[in-house]
Amino acid sequence: MRSPNGSGDARRTPRTPSAPAGTPSPERARLTAALRDLKERAGLSLTRLEERTPFSKSSWGRYLKGETLPPREAVRELCRLAGEPAARCLALWELAESESSGRAAQARAPAPAAPPEPGPAPPAPPAPAPADPSRPADGPEPRRGLRRIASVIAAVLAVAAAGMTATVLLLPSDRAPDEARAPLTAGTGSGTGTATGTAPPPPRCRGAACEGRDPVNMLCGFPPDTLIEHRTASGAHLQVRYSSECGTSWGRVWGTRVGDRVELTAAGPTRSAEVTDALDAKAYVYTPMTRSRPGTVVRACFRSATAPGRECFEATVR
Numbered sequence: 001m002r003s004p005n006g007s008g009d010a011r012r013t014p015r016t017p018s019a020p021a022g023t024p025s026p027e028r029a030r031l032t033a034a035l036r037d038l039k040e041r042a043g044l045s046l047t048r049l050e051e052r053t054p055f056s057k058s059s060w061g062r063y064l065k066g067e068t069l070p071p072r073e074a075v076r077e078l079c080r081l082a083g084e085p086a087a088r089c090l091a092l093w094e095l096a097e098s099e100s101s102g103r104a105a106q107a108r109a110p111a112p113a114a115p116p117e118p119g120p121a122p123p124a125p126p127a128p129a130p131a132d133p134s135r136p137a138d139g140p141e142p143r144r145g146l147r148r149i150a151s152v153i154a155a156v157l158a159v160a161a162a163g164m165t166a167t168v169l170l171l172p173s174d175r176a177p178d179e180a181r182a183p184l185t186a187g188t189g190s191g192t193g194t195a196t197g198t199a200p201p202p203p204r205c206r207g208a209a210c211e212g213r214d215p216v217n218m219l220c221g222f223p224p225d226t227l228i229e230h231r232t233a234s235g236a237h238l239q240v241r242y243s244s245e246c247g248t249s250w251g252r253v254w255g256t257r258v259g260d261r262v263e264l265t266a267a268g269p270t271r272s273a274e275v276t277d278a279l280d281a282k283a284y285v286y287t288p289m290t291r292s293r294p295g296t297v298v299r300a301c302f303r304s305a306t307a308p309g310r311e312c313f314e315a316t317v318r
Contacts, residue, residue, distance in 0.1 A: 024066040024278075024279075025096070025099050025100070026282055027092070027095045027096040027098075027099040027100075028066055028069060028096040028099070028100065029066060029278070029279055029282040029283065030092055030095075030096075030282070030283070031069075031075075031089070031092040031093055031095075031096045032063075032064065032065070032066035033279055033282070033283040034088075034089050034092055035063060035064055035070070035075065035078055035089070036279075037216075038078050038079065038081075038082040038084055038089070039064060039078065039082070040217070041082050041084075041216075041217070042078075042081050042082040042083070044078075044081060044082075046060050046061055046064075049078070049081075052077075052081060053074065053077040053078070053081070054073070055070075055071075055074050055077070059074075060074075066279060069093075069096055069097060069100050070093070072090065072093055075089050075090055075093045076090065201219055202219070202245075203218055203219045203220050203243070203245050203246045204217075204218045204219050205218045205220070205246060206245070206246055206247055207246070207247045207248075207291055208291055210247070210248045210289045210291065211248075211268055211289065211290060211291050212269075212271065212288045212289065212290075213288060213289055214288060214289075215241070215243065215246070215248065215250050215286065215288075215289050218246065218289070220243040220245060220246035220248060220289065224241040224242055224243045225241065225242045225243075225244070226239050226240070226241060226242075227239075227240040227241070227242050227249065227298060227315035227316075227317065228240045228300065228313050228314075228315040230311075230313050232302045232304065232311050233307070233311065234257070234260070234304045234306065234307060236253050236254070236255045236256045236257075236260060236302060236304070237253060237254050237255050238251065238252075238253050238262060238300060238302050238311075238313065239251065239252050240298050240300045240313070240315050241286075242292060242298075242317055243289075246289065247291060247292065247293060248289035248290060248291055248292055249264065249266055249289065249290055249292040249296075249298045249317065250264060250271065250286050250287045250288065250289045250290070251263070251264040251271075251273070251286060251287045251300040252273075252285065252286035252287070253273075253275070253284060253285060253286075253302065254283065254285075255284075256275045256280070256281050256284070256285070257275065257281055257304075257305050257306065258276065258277060258278065258280070258281055258305065259274070259275060259305025259306075260274070260275045260281075260302070260303065260304055260305050261273070261274045261275070261302070261303040261305075262274075262285070262286075262287060262300065262301070262302055262303075263287070263300070263301045263302075263303070263310075264287045264290060264298065264300050264301075265290070265298070265299045265300075265301075266290045266291065266292045266296050266297070266298045266299070267290070267291060267292070267293075267296055268290045268291055269290070271287040271288045271289070271290050272287055273285045273286055273287045273288075275305075292317045293317060294317050294318060295316065295317060296316070296317045297314055297315075297316050297317075298314065298315050298316070298317060299312060299313070299314045300312065300313050300314075300315075301313075
């Protein structure tokens, strides 16, 4: 909905300040990739997002390109439209917002040095004897400075522990940004079910009907098997994935550079994918599917953008 003066941003909530121009932080890149995947999964255009949320088409364009950190409510709205539990994306948003606002750097800063201890006090006159001999005299009250230091240290430790917990829960396990959520599209990964523990939906294609199609859009990654995994000479990681449910294989890479390319060949045509921008390089990319049956030899090749030739690996579908 647009305002009478033609502005497209009349309904949106206050926008989160933009980060400085340049490559987005890894935290924002992970969030942006997840949001782009949600948009594709839901089949939503920018115009449709404008119609169904309080945010304008131009705002969504900035959010999905990683130019601007979206408001928390925009993340929640996109999750709702995609039928995705919001917890993971909101946690990614928290990490990105913390890094953008500088709170993460403050949390990593060392605790302030303790103030110097005061010098010894002059001797006090003897205290009068207590009226009730059975009741011991009260001990000295702890120094206020020490209590303040303890509070600061406890707060810093709590922030550090919370950050470590969020990192363990949210960042990719192993070395790959592995499937830890419901199925999304190219750029991040497929999932093993929703946060509610419901069974994954059946795949949308099988066998020849999956040839050349996106493994995540077709729900073939619930979860796939890894036939081979190698680290290339340039440091990129390459995997060949196989879905027995769909009868297909595909390749994926991460830890890449812009211009790197992965190719996969089985019984049909060669399928390939290229790292096209910095967001791809910070997440991972994968090829379209090719039909594979038990006994099929699958060959995956990696072409580096910075070195001639290619590195190839083979695996047999079991």
